[in-house]
Structures are given as structure tokens and as C-alpha cells.
Amino acid sequence: EDKVVQSPLSLVVHEGDTVTLNCSYEVTNFRSLLWYKQEKKAPTFLFMLTSSGIEKKSGRLSSILDKKELSSILNITATQTGDSAIYLCAVEVYPQTSGSRLTFGEGTQLTVNP
Amino acid sequence: DTAVSQTPKYLVTQMGNDKSIKCEQNLGHDTMYWYKQDSKKFLKIMFSYNNKELIINETVPNRFSPKSPDKAHLNLHINSLELGDSAVYFCASSQPGLAGGKRGELFFGEGSRLTVL
Numbered sequence: 197e198d199k200v201v202q203s204p205l206s207l208v209v210h211e212g213d214t215v216t217l218n219c220s221y222e223v224t225n226f227r228s229l230l231w232y233k234q235e236k237k238a239p240t241f242l243f244m245l246t247s248s249g250i251e252k253k254s255g256r257l258s259s260i261l262d263k264k265e266l267s268s269i270l271n272i273t274a275t276q277t278g279d280s281a282i283y284l285c286a287v288e289v290y291p292q293t294s295g296s297r298l299t300f301g302e303g304t305q306l307t308v309n310p
Numbered sequence: 311d312t313a314v315s316q317t318p319k320y321l322v323t324q325m326g327n328d329k330s331i332k333c334e335q336n337l338g339h340d341t342m343y344w345y346k347q348d349s350k351k352f353l354k355i356m357f358s359y360n361n362k363e364l365i366i367n368e369t370v371p372n373r374f375s376p377k378s379p380d381k382a383h384l385n386l387h388i389n390s391l392e393l394g395d396s397a398v399y400f401c402a403s404s405q406p407g408l409a410g411g412k413r414g415e416l417f418f419g420e421g422s423r424l425t426v427l
Binding site (some may be wrong): 234235240282302 | 351400419420
């Protein structure tokens with residue numbers, strides 16, 4: 197069975213701190229790894245990674261995939277209270293017998309205190 | 311304009327009842343999904359439809375029946391509700407391979423919180 201594990205499950209930091217969120221996976225038919233941010237309601241897309249070693253950046257957020265280690269990290273620098281959310285890692289798999297699907301990890305609950 | 315909209319947003323009902331959740335997307339996507347998010351925030355796929363055809367059907371009790379009347383709509387009907395069905399149900403859509411789009415990127419609705427008493 198496909199598995200995606202995130203750590204830590206929760207994290208409390210102060211504004212201005214830098215955080216690193218981890219995601220590891222054991223899946224068959226890997227296609228891509230995605231990061232989502234979930235505040236109060238729907239998850240919203242952050243990054244999609246398909247190749248090892250290429251860092252994706254968006255402002256203070258960045259992410260990188262290591263296909264050899266089957267893992268990814270999401271970095272947030274100079275955290276702000278608005279970064280408080282659940283960060284979800286998902287792996288896209290494409291089995292022969294059915295369509296593409298995302299398998300999600302449990303998420304990391306990040307709380308940024310002022 | 312909301313891209314993926316679900317109704318109702320909240321649903322409180324008694325065990326044994328039957329209920330439906332509706333979903334509509336105006337993004338022109340071919341693929342739609344139902345995900346269940348439990349109290350631990352674990353998002354798990356239930357069903358996926360591509361252009362009205364069922365392509366993913368996870369190990370979900372057959373009390374859950376999805377229906378896609380057209381590619382812009384995917385509804386979820388649940389029979390004989392049980393306490394363990396309490397969760398947030400998210401509808402999502404995607405368009406794998408769309409030029410400029412990101413394969414695997416899902417657009418989620420705001421969720422329908424179902425509470426079974």
C-alpha cells in the first residue's frame with residue numbers, strides 16, 4: 197500500500213523563525229510530489245516536484261525533492277503568523293490499472309506565534 | 311466565481327439517514343474526485359471520475375455511491391449513515407496534461423462537514 201509520512205506532526209515557532217517540514221514516501225508508480233497548504237477550509241496548491249535536486253521557490257517558501265532518499269522538504273524562512281496552517285504533502289502515483297491519484301500524508305500543523 | 315463549489319457546507323444528521331452532497335466545477339476539467347478528511351486531518355481518496363466515467367473506486371463501503379451526470383458535476387450519496395462517516399468531504403477537480411496546468415494539481419472545494427449523531 198502506498199504510504200506518505202510527514203514530520204513533525206505539529207510545530208510551534210515564533211515569528212521570524214525558519215522551519216523545515218519533512219515528507220517521506222513509499223509508493224509504486226511515482227509521478228510527482230506536491231505540497232499543499234490548508235488553512236481553515238480547502239487545501240491550496242504550493243509546489244509540484246518531479247525531478248530530484250531542483251529547488252522550487254515561491255517567496256519565503258521553497259521545496260526540494262530527493263528521489264534517491266524518497267523524500268522532500270518544505271522550507272519556510274522568516275515565518276509570519278499568516279503561515280499558520282496545516283501543510284500537506286501528497287504523492288501522485290499512476291498505476292496501470294487506474295487513473296492518476298494523490299496519496300496524502302497526515303500533514304504538519306504549523307503554528308506561528310507573534 | 312467559485313471554481314469548485316460544494317453544497318451543503320455543513321450537514322448534521324442522525325444515524326441511519328441517507329444524505330447527498332453535491333459538487334460542481336466551472337474550470338472545464340475532465341477529472342473530479344471525492345476525498346474524505348477525518349478528525350486527524352488525513353485526506354484519503356474515495357472516488358475519481360474522468361469525463362463521467364468512474365476510474366478510481368477505493369475500498370469504500372457501498373453505502374457510498376457517487377454519480378456524475380456530466381463532467382462538471384460529481385455528487386456523493388450516502389445511505390444508512392454511521393457515526394464513523396462523520397468527516398469533512400472534499401470535492402476536487404484536475405486537468406492532467408492541460409497546457410500551462412500542473413499535472414496532479416487538484417483544485418479543492420471548501421469541503422462539506424458531515425456530523426452523524
